[in-house]
Amino acid sequence: MKVAIVNLGRILNGEWREPVTAGDSILTEDGKILKVGTLSSAEVETAQIVIDADGATAIPGLIDSQVHNTFGDYTPRQKTVGFLESYVHGGITTAISASEVHVPGRPKDPAGVKALAVAALRCFEHYRPGGMKVFAGSIIIEPGLVEQDFADIAAQGVWLAKAGFGAVKSPYEYAEMVGWARKHGMITTVHTGGASIPGSSGIWADHLIAMKPHVSFHVNGGPVAMPDEDFPKLVYESDIALQVCTAGNLRTTLMLGDMVRSADVFDRFLIASDTPTGSGIMPLGLMYTITHLASLTDMPVEWAIAAATGNNARTYGINSGFLKPGKDADIVLLDACVGGTKTDPLDALRNGDIAAVAAVVTDGVPRFVGKSRNTPAGNRKVRVARCDIPQDFSGVAH
Structure with missing residues (x-):
């Protein structure tokens, strides 16, 4: 056609x-x-x-690079049916899984987290809610995973891995597993800031620099931000992509927007929503973050739109944006x-x-x-x- x-x-x-x-x-x-x-x-x-x-x-269609999908167009976190199709009406044409952490009773053992990632990937391969493309199936990194586990799921098409919700004693314990995921061609993402759900832990700049993921998720706080002094560390001492989310801290979003432009690393600045979460369902989430950056700072609105489209596409290696x-x-x-x-x-x-x-x-x-x-x-x-x-x-x- x-x-x-x-x-x-x-x-x-x-x-x-x-x-x-x-x-x-x-x-x-x-x-x-x-x-x-x-x-x-x-x-x-x-x-x-x-x-x-x-x-x-x-x-370009907006790319929400942090969506907590489950199975189908339903979120038990907010008990809402049809939220992804509704996001299309907010201009969001692509969603990227931030891990299927909200699946009720989600498994936490190595076999279970592998199965969950593969199942989510397969379920959304041809399912397009409202026409949206959903890149699902992000393995939740848990203790007990070994390098062969990452090789196994990568061979089945899983290309996303998420650290930050696992039952580790210290965030530094993620570093080796993040390295295995990267070795097997996976885009690695890490929760950043204070704990967002019971059982998870806070992750700051030093942890991220040790882990070396591709993307720092909700670096502005999801919903609680890391200390201000950690932001220059990530900007100047790493090449990690820095994703800000609507469901995070607005003050640090604006601060980081100024910082990445001053450092001339705007390619690393990404916009997402981090929903559905306790912050709710936000079909216009990306639009609001674009308006905040364009109206409350001197960031050109064209740049803010690029952070929700082309910057996301390049970071994740997808063909839209x-x-x-x-x-x-x-x-x-x-x-x-x-x-x-x-x-x-x-x-x-x-x-x-x-x-x-x-x-x-x-x-x-x-x-x-x-x-x-x-x-x-x-x-x-x-x-x-x-x-x-x-x-x-x-x-x-x-």
Whole structure:
């Protein structure tokens, strides 16, 4: 299936250094982006679906790199059904597991944590709630795991490993197991800050530097932040990616946003939500963190969007997060909300307002066009201008 998006007012491509792509159109085919920029009338005619953006802004689908999924679109932590599908209406097109730690009665023995990771991976391989792609199956690192265990699950496709919830006596005990996970090609992530659930322990900068993971999860606190003096250590004495989360400490989020720009290491700055947790369900979580950074600091809003798209994609090695040919066709159209003081979505975000999500495309398939159920309506009339297949993508039911 080919989809053409025309009459765009602006295209943000997911890069923070050169965030804007000239042009007003995007063409996708069979789940991939074919062309970004300017389309000829002949190219538009080849599309089965044409979306008229009416001047809206295109961004890559947001990537929430810390979601505590379980099985299916349900979270027992908040007793909520359909939360992932609801996140799509907040512009989030990809979720990455922060481990299936909230599965009721989750196993903690080596065989059990391996089985849990493999089962979660398999369950979401072809299951797309609301069109969202979920990278599930992050092994929870527990005492008793040996190097062969990581080799075994890596051979079965598991590529995520999480430290921080295991029954270790000291966080330093994770270091060897994190090293084994890295050796077998896994992206390693570590809980950072105070304990978030009973039985876990606080993890600070010295622990992280000893472990050498790829990503420091909720470095701003999940929900309790580490001491301020630890942040420069991670910025200047490591190459660990530094992920801030909506469910964390806002003050340290803003502080770290300034620090990574001053140190010229913005590639390592990632945005996620860390939900569902005690903080709840947050379909607009990434949008709120983008607005906080853009309105309460002098961070360019284009950079904040890149931290929730391209920076996440590069860190995790996935094919979304950018509006470029060959990338997954995950696209979000933003507008300023009706009734707001701003008419441009980026100006609205700089003003501290959320933007209206006017359309979401994942895998090259429009999931809704015209109105999100989780944001106010936009000012522009984003619509399906032509559809040659028997399906209505208007989203009017929402």
